[in-house]
Amino acid sequence: MANIKLDIFRFDEATDTIPHRDVVEVDIPETITVLDALEHAKAEVDGSISFRRSCRSAICGSCSMNINGVTSLACKTNCKDVMDEDGSIQVDPMPNFQPMKDLVVHMDPFWDKYARLKPYLQPKDKDSDHERERRVSPDDMKKLVDVANCIMCATCYALCPVVSVDPAFAGPAAIAYAYRFIEDVRDSKRDERIAQISEDYLWLCAHCYACSYCPKHVDPNWRIVDVKRAAIKDRVLMNERGPRHALVVAKTIKQTGMLAETEVIQGTIGRFNIKGLVKITFLGAALGMRMALKGKMPPPFIKPIPKVDEVRTIFESLEVPVS
Amino acid sequence: MSTTLLPEDRAFDSHKSTRSREMKRYGFFPGCVAKESCKELFNSTMLLADKLGIELIELTAASCCGASVVNDVNRDVARVLNARTYAQAEALGLDDVITICSTCTGHMRAANKELLESEERMNQANSILGKFGAKYNGGVMVRHLLWLLIDDIGLDNLRSMVVRPLNGLKVAPFYGCHIIRPENVNGWESARNPHSLEDVIEALGGEAVDYAGKTRCCGFHIQLEKDNVAANMVGQNMRMAKDHGAEAVITPCPLCHLALDGYQQDSASRWGRTDLPTFHLPQLVAFALGVAPEKLGLNKHLIDPRTVMVQRDLIS
């Protein structure tokens, strides 16, 4: 009896209009990886099954796919950890990408986001000015080692809910890679890079932590926060909604101890930006009116919490920017 | 698929048990939104606490937890603000802080984890708290009300307290993000396969609807950033819930609630009409436990949940 049943998404963009599924049974120990099971299916049962792979050890970044609906590297996922009681495992192409053939997808949008970063070092001076390599202190290097582990597998990009509704968003991997150059002391384009990634919607990250499932522990979600802090520190693109929002939240907490919703909305859109205020859905006629009718608008002013001076002491001790 | 967490994924404080549990007195951090736009959540929670026979002692001098946003400005401030809140709880003899907002839960737990795991950070926080005579000794555990319901009240107990069973109402659980992710911060249940909300729905006599959108983001935090993105995220998730037969949604987070309740109308052009009413977790539990429906603020919702409740003979 076959012990693993691969339930595979099948589609060929050259010939098919809609996908179908094939169940391929393979008789192999369940301690092997999903990638091994696919290799086995391809070698023994159906040579036309297509998927990407190379290293088989979580280094090349080729084999990310949906395994029982969870995006992961097939070579890093053990069959026994994911199979159902009857041994079945569903495999599908990564979401947020156009399928090409079976588990192979068009990666172009993902690479395009990298290309826009100019993902190479741009130092101030010429290599020839240096007798030897440019030295970086261990402390400066420490900031970069985790992001340098990115294998560009696109697992995070496939998991990102913002990418799924707005393909203009740079996505987690590209922002983490931007961080890799922004925080590199040898690079000379820090602020240009921050501006570039801000234009590619750095501030559209929804803080959902879906990309915390990066198989290489790059933690793009935290690197995105680092890039935002760099933007605020360097005061790049300060008139954008994102940084204004962060600063006005900080300001209302400093003043009242609470997040004053009304002031945050006005401060983010711009109190005198009437067009912006009308356009934004939250305050725009539709939702704003609907909420007001239900008595659901936040109060216009917030009474400070007791001992709010303690909160101010915290902000001042840490020199937190609030504007 | 395995639903339990591997030991290395378990939360940093999952071994802790607290005094509050035996005394049934808990520190309570309602968060800003439950005091501002979603007052019905605050009120339902207090009414539910009465029914459960527990005392929620509000930390009235606590500040905002900083949400995910203050982190974007400074890496330390949210941690120190929360240390101040924990010091207040400790001073009141409370070692359990209960939240009713996923975003509070996630970020307050993240701050606590950083404090408990790093002496340097704890010292930094205490050197600032010291300026106004406060100190945090590391004795607080932050939990969501959802976890309290399951750990301290217990599902069997909850089931036996139900006086108004939900008559098989098909409820879609909406976990959103910050009550489950990152797993090493929350770690109370598997973030990829959670079932606490399902367990509660079923204990109340409802039917839990399974759909892929239940652990996806609602987009609340970026609603002001770019038009329609949050609405589309809501539409995508609610479409999935509706297609799987949901009649209503339940969420442990008032921010998720604002997004789901507010944006379904705006997402209809791309995702079709869904019109799923969204209950705050304590609202639906309090209802099943016998709190009068008029007291739950159901009329405050943009998508009125009373319509489906009438259809299901839950109210007249």
Ligand code: SF4
């Ligand atoms: S950040 Fe992680 S998940 Fe994203 S592409 Fe790089 S290695 Fe893959």
Ligand code: SF4
């Ligand atoms: S945290 Fe941001 S970048 Fe990461 S998956 Fe969520 S929205 Fe996308």
Ligand code: SF4
């Ligand atoms: S996270 Fe949100 S609800 Fe929680 S305290 Fe902060 S602003 Fe209030």
Ligand code: SF4
């Ligand atoms: S779903 Fe939205 S509001 Fe809810 S926790 Fe996630 S980001 Fe926050």
Ligand code: FES
């Ligand atoms: S085959 Fe290289 S990462 Fe999986």
